[in-house]
Amino acid sequence: MNKLLMIINSSSGGGAEKVFNSLYGGLKEENELDVYYLYLKGNSTSRFWKFFAVFRYIWTLVKVKPDVVQSHLLFPNMLNVFLCRLFNYKSQIVCHSSFERFEGSKIEVFIKKLYGSAHSVICVSKEMANQAKCFLGKPGCVEAIYNPHDxxxxxxxxxxxxxxxxxxxxxxxxxxxxxxxxxxxxxxxxxxxxxxxxxxxxxxxxxxxxxxxxxxxxxxxxxxxxxxxxxxxxxxxxxxxxxxxxxxxxxxxxxxxxxxxxxxxxxxxxxxxxxxxxxxxxxxxxxxxxxxxxxxxxxxxxxxxxxxxxxxxxxxxxxxxxxxxxxxLNLTDVVKQYSHSIGKLLNNKV
The missing domain is CATH 3.40.50.2000 (Glycogen Phosphorylase B;)
Structure with a gap:
């Protein structure tokens, strides 16, 4: 069975974390993938948690050997794409905020290059997907999937x-x-x-x-x-x-x-x-x-x-x-959309 590793900063905090936890449960229940998860921050209270998170992530990659890594939010997305070629897995990044925030920022060029290297870019609204296609200049890897709701x-x-x-x-x-x-x-x-x-x-x-x-x-x-x-x-x-x-x-x-x-x-x-x-x-x-x-x-x-x-x-x-x-927007239907998207990655159609 193909392995999916899902990563995010922490288990709670906002809407993205709620989406992550719902998706994990839904994909696990579908039983079409061997699903793992990693909260990068863990129980750390250190302000340097991102430094330690890099090593936690690398250790998990070595241990799990995933076929696809799905990440949520900026730091996990960056980490996911940056290491995908080195560890030979497909990267799927889920974007939860408008791409307009990157325009004119200090990291605009960096984000364009890094996100543009992802195998799959999921946006949680159609308008965000349109922004991503223009921002990244790679419309083929971008798709919109609304958040799942139980x-x-x-x-x-x-x-x-x-x-x-x-x-x-x-x-x-x-x-x-x-x-x-x-x-x-x-x-x-x-x-x-x-x-x-x-x-x-x-x-x-x-x-x-x-x-x-x-x-x-x-x-x-x-x-x-x-x-x-x-x-x-x-x-x-x-x-x-x-x-x-x-x-x-x-x-x-x-x-x-x-x-x-x-x-x-x-x-x-x-x-x-x-x-x-x-x-x-x-x-x-x-x-x-x-x-x-x-x-x-x-x-x-x-x-x-x-x-x-x-x-x-x-x-x-x-x-x-x-x-x-x-x-x-019910959980079952949205999980099926994610499963289909991950399936395309595994079949090299993205």
Missing amino acids: LEKYEALAEKNVQLYFDDYFVVVGRLIKSKRINDIIDVLKKTETKENLLVVGDGEEYHTLLSHVKELGMDSRVKFTGSVDNPYPYIRNAKAMLLASETEGFPNCLVESLALGVPVITSNCKTGPAELLGVSYQETKLKSVYKNCFIYPVGDLEGLEEAIKRFRGLNDNESELKGSVAA
Whole structure:
């Protein structure tokens, strides 16, 4: 049986890690490949963990002797491609963020050359795949495969009992970093004085900044932070809507999770993902209503976000419409797409 080694920095932290763990389980269960995994960081707390990760990876390559290595995120992708010829395996890199971030950067030329040497480049949205084809100049090795989602598991986890902070609230789920523009949401909620409160689920470097901002605005009673939680789904299920204000994404899992639970979304039209998920254009320059009570607005357009919240009228009375919009992203179907892509690599068709 052919061997697949999957690598990523760590087991938890964000959407890419969640995708990695789901894919590993799905590919393992298919039983068409002998599947191994490696978390490069391991249990290391050293700031030099990447140095030690190189040796951990080489040791694993010698031990496993994989036919294909699939990597996720920048550092694992670089390591994967850099060593694939030396250790005679096929490299498949999975990209979770927009290629526009490399344009004009110090590593642009390096990334073009290195990523362009990969045997297979998987992008988690169609727009990202288009970016990759232009950026790398090698359209033949690039394909788009959306993130896998265990939709039935979301439903089951959403039924768990948790302590809810509010009766009426919007929810934000994800890492608390600047590019998520969570402060936009807080500012707009203060301005609109809507009855809904805000629950922020997640942790990150912007936590203390956001907490201070909430206190400055006198919104302590209306905005609560849960910190990192293992099961965000009950909070999503009981929310009035999922809010996303990001300036950039790969393919935002939180929107899929929300729609899968029949909860409307209000999202920025960032690259990449939301426009494809809601069936609108990335070039849309105005607030647009999709389905009932789902809205998409231009990145940074606070007036558009404010208008969306004002026009929001509660939960969609047709949950099946929202759930149906993400049905094709189920874990089983996406795993089959990955299996097919890996099969092409093994058969030298890429």
